[in-house]
Amino acid sequence: MNLFNVYPLFNINPVKAKGSFLWDDKGEKYLDFYGGHAVISIGHNHPYYQEKLRDQLEKISFYSNSVQNELQTELASKLGEISGYEDYDLFLCNSGAEANENALKLASFHNGKSKVLYFSGSFHGRTSAAVSVTDNPKIVAPVNYSERFIKSEWNNVEQLEEVFRTQGDSISSVIIEGIQGVGGIMIPTPEFLSRIKELCDQYNAILILDEVQSGYGRTGYFFAHQEFGIQPDIITTAKGMGNGFPIGGVLIHPKFEASHGLLGTTFGGNHLACAAAIAVLDVIRDESLIDNAEHMGSYIEKEIEDLPHIISIRRKGLMIGIELDRDCAEVRKSLLYDHHIFTGNSNDKTVLRILPALNIRKEETNLFIDALREVLTKL
Incomplete structure (x- = not known):
């Protein structure tokens, strides 16, 4: 059996990692300035993180959500405290896409409405409803298309208001990234976010903040939207939450009423995942x-x-x-193969995306700065 060939791969095989560095199977050292799409939040193989996972492996690594798991309670308490959302509830799952699926579903359960408003340039995942609110026709299969999903232009308040004026009574939720990552690090204006919140309140729609990439301290706030002083109804998170261990979460306003069976998952919030996530919060x-x-x-x-x-x-x-004055591919390849530095791209081909670990040090950033200076000067 072969792997299903859906990923364009660099010819590099990392076999070891520590802090902000990787080593391949040939012993070559690389600086990681991308963190596997913002996943590595506290650095590779942080000693405290490793210790927490090792300790948990010696106890119990998994059982289903049909039993008590005190690690889930500890994680919820610490996440509420550090994020400032102590009065919210937490539903644990496995990924950002799954978090967004559950958020969209919960919103629809809450208000009984079916339409979802999303924005140009968005990326919310590759699963059923999540990909339907992702602005990339190449990854949206015919089975995912539906008139229930309405696209509006990013940072366009006038168009936003028109969509609500004509369809607001049927809009269940609005989903927006705290900062668009795949879209090219596109930052919402304060006016845009504030107006979304006002219209959601006016039309009984649920505001979902997708903080999967922009959350967990990456932006200098725990969640990116907190800079703008708004309070969403639902917040989704993943990526940096487990520092490489698969885990996702949905933070839910207390106005939502839980009932048995409303949401569910087999692997979400398992013992190892919670141990990883707790370690990340402790280190942050x-x-x-x-x-x-x-x-x-x-x-x-x-x-x-x-x-x-x-x-x-x-x-x-x-x-x-x-943002460069040309396609960033040449620069990205030179950084990788000539200087051994991992960086990322985006749907905007001119944008080089930088997402290092949150504990990056000045000595390591200088390696990137010097390499970028050399590459751009030689163009």
Whole structure:
């Protein structure tokens, strides 16, 4: 049997990782400035993270959600405390797409409505409803298309208001990323987010903030939307939540009423996943990584803003989009093969996406800055 060939792969086989570095099967060392799509939040193989997982493996690694699991309660308590959403409830699942599926479903259960408003440039996952609110026709199969899903233009308040004026009574929820990641680090305007919240309240629609990539301290706030002072009805999270261990979560406003069987999952919130997620929160808190994300992100921006071929830098914390005056593929390949630095791209082919671990140090950022300077100067 062969693997189903759906991924374009770099010819690199990492076999070891530590902190912000990877080593391949040939012993070559690489700086990780992408974190596997913002997944590596506290660095590869953080010693405290490893210890928590090892300890849990010696106790119990899995049982279903038909029994008590005190790790889930600990995770919910710590997540509520560090995020500021202590009065919300937590539903645990396995991924960002699954978190968004459950959020959309819960919203529809709550208000009995069926339409969902999403935005151009969005990415919310590849599963049924999540891909239906993702703005990429290449990955939306015919079975996923439905008139229930309405697309509106990003940061366009006038169009947003028109959609609500004509269809607001049937809109169950609005789903929006705290910052668009795959879309190219697109940041919502305060006016746009505030108006979405006002219209959701006016029309009894549920506001879902997808913080799968932009959450967990990456932007200098625990969740990106907190900079703008709005409170969503539902928040979804994953990626950096487990530092590589699959886990996702749905934070749910207390106005929602739970009932047995309303939502469910086999693997979500298992013992190992919770141990990983608790370790991540402990490290974020104890090492002040939210502050470090903003500090190091600001340092990177200041050091590269005057480099040639850069049109703009879109940044919040360590969620950075570098817009070039050309396709970024050549720059990305040179960084990888000539300088051994992993970076990312986006649906906007001109945007180089930077998502290092939140505990990145100045010495490591300087490696990236010097390499980028050399690559851009030689273009």
